[in-house]
Amino acid sequence: MTQLSIAELSKDLRVAIERLEQKEGLESVGVVVRVGDGVAWVHGLHKAGYSEVLKIETANGVVEAFALNLMEDEIGAVLLGTDSEVSAGDTVRLSGSVLKVPVGPELLGRVVDPLGRPLDGAGPIKTKQFGLVEREAIGVMDRKSVFEPLMTGVMAIDAMFPIGRGQRELIIGDRQTGKTALTIDTMINQGKQKTGVVNVYVAIGQKLSKVARLIDRLKAEGVMDQTIVVATGPSDPASLLYLAPYAATAMGEYFRDNKQHALMIYDDLTKHAVAYRQMSLLLRRPPGREAYPGDVFYLHSRLLERSAKLSDKLGGGSLTALPIIETQAGDISAYIPTNVISITDGQIFLETDLFYQGIRPAISAGLSVSRVGGAAQTKAVKSVSSHLKLGLSQFRELASFAQFGSDLDDATKAQIDRGQRLTELLKQHQYQPASIWEQVASIFAVTNGLFDNVLPAKIKDAQTALLTRLWKDHKPAMQELEKGDKPTDATIKALTDVAKAAAKGFESK
Amino acid sequence: MAVRLSRRKITEYIADSLVAGASEKDIVTSLAAYLIDSRRTSEIELIIRDLDYQLSVRGIVLANVSSAYTLSEETKKAIIAMLKDATGATSIELEEHVTPAVLGGVRIDIPGSQIDGTIARRLNLLTTNNTL
Amino acid sequence: MIHSLTQLAAADTQSGSVFTVLGIDWQMLVLQIIAFLLLVAILGKWVYPWLMKSVDERQENIDAAVNAAAEAQKSASDGEARIQALLDEARAEAADIVATAKDESTAAISAAELKAKKRAEQIVMDAKDDIAKEIVTAKKALHDETLQLVALATGKVVGKVMDSKLDDSIIRETVKDAKI
Numbered sequence: 001m002t003q004l005s006i007a008e009l010s011k012d013l014r015v016a017i018e019r020l021e022q023k024e025g026l027e028s029v030g031v032v033v034r035v036g037d038g039v040a041w042v043h044g045l046h047k048a049g050y051s052e053v054l055k056i057e058t059a060n061g062v063v064e065a066f067a068l069n070l071m072e073d074e075i076g077a078v079l080l081g082t083d084s085e086v087s088a089g090d091t092v093r094l095s096g097s098v099l100k101v102p103v104g105p106e107l108l109g110r111v112v113d114p115l116g117r118p119l120d121g122a123g124p125i126k127t128k129q130f131g132l133v134e135r136e137a138i139g140v141m142d143r144k145s146v147f148e149p150l151m152t153g154v155m156a157i158d159a160m161f162p163i164g165r166g167q168r169e170l171i172i173g174d175r176q177t178g179k180t181a182l183t184i185d186t187m188i189n190q191g192k193q194k195t196g197v198v199n200v201y202v203a204i205g206q207k208l209s210k211v212a213r214l215i216d217r218l219k220a221e222g223v224m225d226q227t228i229v230v231a232t233g234p235s236d237p238a239s240l241l242y243l244a245p246y247a248a249t250a251m252g253e254y255f256r257d258n259k260q261h262a263l264m265i266y267d268d269l270t271k272h273a274v275a276y277r278q279m280s281l282l283l284r285r286p287p288g289r290e291a292y293p294g295d296v297f298y299l300h301s302r303l304l305e306r307s308a309k310l311s312d313k314l315g316g317g318s319l320t321a322l323p324i325i326e327t328q329a330g331d332i333s334a335y336i337p338t339n340v341i342s343i344t345d346g347q348i349f350l351e352t353d354l355f356y357q358g359i360r361p362a363i364s365a366g367l368s369v370s371r372v373g374g375a376a377q378t379k380a381v382k383s384v385s386s387h388l389k390l391g392l393s394q395f396r397e398l399a400s401f402a403q404f405g406s407d408l409d410d411a412t413k414a415q416i417d418r419g420q421r422l423t424e425l426l427k428q429h430q431y432q433p434a435s436i437w438e439q440v441a442s443i444f445a446v447t448n449g450l451f452d453n454v455l456p457a458k459i460k461d462a463q464t465a466l467l468t469r470l471w472k473d474h475k476p477a478m479q480e481l482e483k484g485d486k487p488t489d490a491t492i493k494a495l496t497d498v499a500k501a502a503a504k505g506f507e508s509k
Numbered sequence: 510m511a512v513r514l515s516r517r518k519i520t521e522y523i524a525d526s527l528v529a530g531a532s533e534k535d536i537v538t539s540l541a542a543y544l545i546d547s548r549r550t551s552e553i554e555l556i557i558r559d560l561d562y563q564l565s566v567r568g569i570v571l572a573n574v575s576s577a578y579t580l581s582e583e584t585k586k587a588i589i590a591m592l593k594d595a596t597g598a599t600s601i602e603l604e605e606h607v608t609p610a611v612l613g614g615v616r617i618d619i620p621g622s623q624i625d626g627t628i629a630r631r632l633n634l635l636t637t638n639n640t641l
Numbered sequence: 642m643i644h645s646l647t648q649l650a651a652a653d654t655q656s657g658s659v660f661t662v663l664g665i666d667w668q669m670l671v672l673q674i675i676a677f678l679l680l681v682a683i684l685g686k687w688v689y690p691w692l693m694k695s696v697d698e699r700q701e702n703i704d705a706a707v708n709a710a711a712e713a714q715k716s717a718s719d720g721e722a723r724i725q726a727l728l729d730e731a732r733a734e735a736a737d738i739v740a741t742a743k744d745e746s747t748a749a750i751s752a753a754e755l756k757a758k759k760r761a762e763q764i765v766m767d768a769k770d771d772i773a774k775e776i777v778t779a780k781k782a783l784h785d786e787t788l789q790l791v792a793l794a795t796g797k798v799v800g801k802v803m804d805s806k807l808d809d810s811i812i813r814e815t816v817k818d819a820k821i
Contacts, residue, residue, distance in 0.1 A: 012784060013791070019638070020631045025819055026595050029623040033555065043555055044562070044621050061637040072515040073559070091623070121774040220763060468744045505738045576812060578805035584812055591816045612796060613803045615812040626815030628799055632792040636785075 030092040032056060033074060038083050038237045039282045040065055042075040042092050051134060053095040058085045064115075065092075066099055066239070069283045076283045078239040080115065098134065101247045102127035103254035108198065111215060111229040114240050114247040119231055120215075131250035133243060137305035144311045146345075149376045149484070150197065150263065150320050153189030153433020154182060156363045156426040159385035159443055160392070161348055164376025165197075165261050165318040166309025170340055172325045172332060173350030177362050179324050181430050182348070183265045184214060186322065189433035190263065191223030197320075198255045198262040199227040202248040205241045205271040208233040221431065228252075238282075241275035249306050252319050256308070259315035264307060268324035269300060273336045290335050300336075301343050332367070346370040359427060365392040378484040380436055384444045388422065391447075395419020421446050424459035437481040438467055444492075445499040458506040466502040473498065516552065516559045519543075524563035562620040568599040573618040575606045575627070580615075588617065 030044030040056060048054065048067045054077050056063045063086055069076030079086060102116040104127040111120040118125050146164035163169045171179050187199040203211045211231045218224045230248040232240050245266050252262040266272070273296055280293035288294045300323075307321035323344065325337050330352065332341065341347055346369045354362035398416055402408060408416070425446050428434065434442070442463050445451050454462045470478055477491045487495070523536055544550045561571055572592055574580065580588075589601050596619065611627040660667070 009780070009784060009787070013787060016635060016638075016788060017791075020635055024624055024626040024815060026619075026622050026624050028621060029618075030621075031558075043558060046562075046621060057633075072517050073555070121778060122770065123773070123777040220759070222759075464745065465741050468741055468748060472744055501737060502741070504734055505741070576808065577803065578808045580812065581809050584809055584816070587813060587816045591819055595819070609800075612799050613808050613811055614815055624815070624819055626812070626819070628811075629796075632796055636788050636792045 028094050030054075030075070032086060032088050032090045032092060035079075035083055035086045035088060037282045038079050038239060038279075040077050040079055040083070040086055040092075042067075042077055043073070045075055045092060045094060048075055048094055049098070051098050053097060053099055055093045055095055056086050057091045057093070058087070060085055064095075068279070069285075078242075078279055078283070079237060080239050080243075082237065098132060099243065099247075100130040101133055101250050102129070103131035103251050104129050107228045107251055109225050109227065111211075111231055113236075114230060114232060114243040116247065116251075129254065131254055133246045133250050135250060135253065135306065137302065138308045138310065138314075142308075142311050142314050144309045144316070146309050146318075146372050146376050148261075148309075148318070149373075149378045150186075150261075151189055151193060151195065151378065151433075151436065152182070152186040153192070153435070154185055154361055154363075155428055155434050155439050155442065156361055156365075157182075157348060158378070158381055158434075158439055159426075160365060160389040161346065161363075161368050161370035162373035162377035162381070163320065163322075163370060164309075164373045165320050166307065167346070167370070167372055167376070168304045168307050168321040168323065168344040169370060169373070170323050170325060170344040170347035171350070172327060172337060172341070172347050173362070174327055174330055174352045177350035177352055177355050178360060178430075179326070179350055180210075180214070180267055182350070182361055183267065183322055183324065184217060185431065185433050186263070187218065187227060187265070188221045188223050188431060191221060191226060192433060193435055196261065197226070198252070198260060199223065199265065200248050200252045200262055201227060201229045201265045201267065202244050203229070203231045203233075203267055204244050204269070205232055205234050205236070205275060206267060217431065238275040238278045241272060242279055245269070245272055245303050249303060249319070253306065256310060256317040256319040257315070259317045261318045262320070264319060264321045266303075266321065266323040268326050269340055270324075270326045270336055273299065292335060296336070297339050297343075300340055304340075304343050345372045359423060360430075361426075361428060363426075365389055365396065378436055379486045380440045380481055380484050381443070383486045384440050384447060388443065388447065391415070392419060392422055392426075395422065417452065418446070418449070420456045421451055421454070421459050424456045425463060427460070435482060436484055437470075437478040440481055440487065441466060441470055441478075441495055441499075444487075444495050445503075448496070448499075450496065450499040451503050453507045454503050455506065462503055462506040465505060466499055469498050469502055470495070513547070516556055517563075520556060520559040520563045523560055524567055527564070528567050528569070558620070565596065565598065565620040568597070570596055570598040570601045570619050571604065572601060573604050573606060575608045575611055575616045575618075577607070577609050577611050577613055579607060580605060588615075592617070592619065 028045055028047050030042045030048075032040050033043045034041040042048075042054065045054070045067075048070065050067065050070060052067050054065045054067055054075075056065055056079075063079060063081040065077035065079045067075050067077045077092075099115075101114070102125055106125055106127045107116075110118060110122065110125060112125065113119055116125065116127075144166075146166045148165040149158075150163045150165045150167070151158055152163060157163065161169070171182055173179050183201070187201065189195075190197040190199055201214070203214075208231070211229065211233070215224065215229060218227055218229075228248070228251055230244055230251070232244045245264075248266075249264060252264050255262040273292060276296060276299055277287075277292050281287060281291065285293045288296075304321055304323065307319045309318045310316055321344075323340060325340050327334065327337055332338070332349065347367075348370075349364040349367040350362045351364045351367075352362070354360075354364065395415060395418070398412060399419065402412070402416055425442055445463070445466055446459070451459060451462055474491075474494045477494055481487055481491060519540070523540060526536055527533070540556075544553065544556075564571070570592060572588070574585075574588065585603055589603065592598065592601050611629045612632075614627040614631075615624075616627050616630070617624045
């Protein structure tokens, strides 16, 4: 396909010339009155519809814009290209359709902009279908409650805040707390565990170097083949930043509607809200709290509402959303964070303090929650992690309290010891998502006290030893466990024995 | 402060008056006075565009025809007949412009719409619409 | 001795009483017997019990010592067994740990190998990708350039060929075919 063939080229040219044969007709036209800051004000075009695409004919080709302000005398349209090419007096035509983006499996492995144009230089994307960028969410009767797990491979999440397919789980935290890293691990896990879930990563105004690094990493881990990256950089017009999540959701919806499962990662919605604020202010819409326009809640609610688990009648596909929100100094009660927290089905809160203590992923056990994931948790993991969250939050409380005095009763001491080991266990290196059996075995060993004699610093080593031995000696049982069912008594016995043996090498005495 | 009148309201009023047979001079004078009074003189060009549109809605169409060569009478008649069909207008006035840049063919601009059958546009479409 | 026996025999034959021959004094004998019995009684009453007791004690001490020795021997052999068991366990553990370490190292090595292999493949893939991308870019450039040239040439030619008559006919066609 990537051959330089004269025949193909001449065929393309022929098609292009033949297209000119079409007849001319009476077309609605308008004219650009003013342009600037990415917004063009258009006179005429009385028949334009809301959010319809307008084509502005400039000297260097056509620049698209979409009509967002339909006023009595003029139309405010947000440019999808640079405003430097557009000048006052340019002719504007109606395209007759609202924004559509190419959707389909052809997009897998590609990096595109919010209009579906390739950014990776790997040739044009020829999809058979197009999806509406702004689409109404699925109705009540077409939904089903979430019940299948979406394994993130991050032990702390899968054990304490399980995410189900079709759920919206917010990832929130200050800058540099590992929010994106968490989602990369989740994407990698979909490839490693062969879950078949399609990843759609949306970079909204992210540094392009960061996006490039992410793509390299996904390629190196071999998950790019089931990933679509929709990228916008800080230098892109605000309109593209605004469109990016909607366009990407349209791409994800294709898989949802075709009985598949997709995972949307919106990185991040804070920048999206800021881009929308910029657009709204330039369109002269009245500002509200923190200068955001009045419909900034609707902006995110209509986006996230499109994530759903479809009913069996519609094929049972799902669209899971992991929106990211960046907070300032841990303030989750700011305007946009509270909005998105109230929209989503739970949040994973990442804390700077924990991050710098070396607890990574820096998930706060107390402030994080998953409101619907419990029903979707893998049975195997559920069977070992029932008291994990409570134990860990109690430990964090006790640990801070225990700093004041050394005379503690045995029960408290035991709790603190266990907590320290749990904390160690839940630390996880980046790009190393854990599979189900690994999670079950590790959590089982610590919560059942089999590693109580192992020094906290040695827990990870003991865990590695445990997992190596288990895989060597009990491979079939572990493969069985991987299927996610509750472990059998025989498996539990094997786990106990191997855990005891593995702990020997790392005991404190 | 009085409510700022939209251009649509102003031009609707003028178009109605013109159709009803009011004196053009009076209307122009009062419009100029209003615009100066409300400091909206910069909008005059847009108001004229709007007025063209409002008149076309009322059946009076001013068409700007651009071509590379002067048009024959026959062609003009054909254009007027076609425009009457297309817009349902009662009165059509052609304003001719000779623009060699269009290379060939004709472009007819009526308020709010356009028929572009020029060779220049086709060539432009060839290069802009078909890039890979 | 033979001499005294013969003397005794001679005496017996010579005199009537053996006692007298032997020189034994009856009274003396009785007294001696009484004294002897008295001695026996005194010894039996006071000396022997005391003696027997100390002998018994000694015997007991010896027995205890023997027992202790036996026990010590037993415990010594027990300890040996225990040490042996501990050693065995330690050896098994060490073997286990070594095995795990070996496993881990082989796993690590194979992982590293796999990674290196993957990396190599990745590099090759990237290179291929780059080449493909370049081809695509070149193709696009060629395509666009050709279109530009076609348009430019057409524009020039049309300008030369066109006259008002031809133009008029084009315009009429446009007007006639216009989609309304």
